[in-house]
Amino acid sequence: MQISLLLMEEIAKLFAIMLMGYAVVKAGLMKSSESKSISVVMVYLVIPCVIIDAFQVDYTADVKKGLLLACAAAVLVHVLFLILTTILKQVLQLDTIERATVIYSNAGILVIPLVQDLLGQEYVIYSSAYIAVQLILIWTHCKNMLCEEIPAGEEDRLEWKKVFLNVNIISIIVGVILFVCKIQLPSGMQDVLDMMNNMIGPIGMLLAGMVIADVPLKTVFTKKRNYVSTVLRLVIYPIFILILMKVINTFAGVNDSKQILLTVYIASITPACATVTSMAQLYDKDAAYASSLYVLTTLLSIVTMPVMVGMYEMFV
Numbered sequence: 423m424q425i426s427l428l429l430m431e432e433i434a435k436l437f438a439i440m441l442m443g444y445a446v447v448k449a450g451l452m453k454s455s456e457s458k459s460i461s462v463v464m465v466y467l468v469i470p471c472v473i474i475d476a477f478q479v480d481y482t483a484d485v486k487k488g489l490l491l492a493c494a495a496a497v498l499v500h501v502l503f504l505i506l507t508t509i510l511k512q513v514l515q516l517d518t519i520e521r522a523t524v525i526y527s528n529a530g531i532l533v534i535p536l537v538q539d540l541l542g543q544e545y546v547i548y549s550s551a552y553i554a555v556q557l558i559l560i561w562t563h564c565k566n567m568l569c570e571e572i573p574a575g576e577e578d579r580l581e582w583k584k585v586f587l588n589v590n591i592i593s594i595i596v597g598v599i600l601f602v603c604k605i606q607l608p609s610g611m612q613d614v615l616d617m618m619n620n621m622i623g624p625i626g627m628l629l630a631g632m633v634i635a636d637v638p639l640k641t642v643f644t645k646k647r648n649y650v651s652t653v654l655r656l657v658i659y660p661i662f663i664l665i666l667m668k669v670i671n672t673f674a675g676v677n678d679s680k681q682i683l684l685t686v687y688i689a690s691i692t693p694a695c696a697t698v699t700s701m702a703q704l705y706d707k708d709a710a711y712a713s714s715l716y717v718l719t720t721l722l723s724i725v726t727m728p729v730m731v732g733m734y735e736m737f738v
Contacts, residue, residue: 426732432539433724436627443631454636457629464625470593471618476546477597481604488682492551495686520651522698523715529689535623537685548682552689554594569705634717642714652718656726660691668738691730693719
């Protein structure tokens with residue numbers, strides 16, 4: 423239970439920063455819409471630096487095997503998410519926003535700082551596997567769900583262009599090249615990356631707080647339908663993934679596989695993906711509903727994530 427207690431402590435710290443972002447908007451010092459400028463810094467500067475820094479580790483057989491394990495686990499997690507959602511779509515009458523919410527997590531913002539604090543910087547490289555798999559699916563599968571009218575013959579071109587021109591995918595490719603070629607960046611550049619590393623958690627939660635400040639919380643908590651996809655994202659799906667992680671760990675045959683798989687598990691149990699809200703706005707879907715689910719899952723995850731990690735420690 424030690425890791426789950428540490429996780430609870432780290433999440434509490436991040437949520438304290440989120441409250442600061444909430445307070446800045448409520449005090450009239452900033453507008454919620456101004457968070458978009460900070461998002462640019464987050465997406466185009468901070469996260470790419472963190473990803474590249476994660477690959478600045480010694481190329482060893484164990485790290486290579488661990489990275490392949492994390493990639494395989496990330497793919498299987500998303501396959502399971504897609505299968506479960508296909509089944510539950512009819513049973514629970516899940517609409518497009520609800521399906522996107524339960525499939526895609528906010529791994530990019532939350533998983534890296536949590537893995538850094540819980541397991542150490544050397545494990546962040548394995549988090550990149552989940553982020554890469556999810557980014558590819560977001561700009562292919564998720565985009566197709568939210569954007570139903572794509573000109574004939576342009577689907578593949580548009581989707582794959584978005585995938586490979588995504589700054590995070592580019593960062594992962596650069597990181598992998600540096601890793602495989604055993605290229606270590608100069609110490610000065612490494613120091614800069616380390617400084618950017620320390621920014622990802624605070625900036626991510628400040629952004630979340632600013633977004634939440636613009637959403638009427640009474641509506642978020644009182645609308646019963648909100649809890650359908652919220653429970654799926656934070657409780658039901660993590661339980662299925664827990665079983666999957668147990669099976670993978672049993673047959674993994676990789677040193678430290680439980681800790682490596684924990685990075686994937688943490689990524690899979692985070693709140694709803696913030697990108698879903700942005701894409702809902704872009705493709706004229708119910709962005710307000712997407713935002714409500716993002717807010718509700720973010721607030722409730724402070725309770726559910728430590729519980730789920732505690733179960734992981736006992737079961738896996």
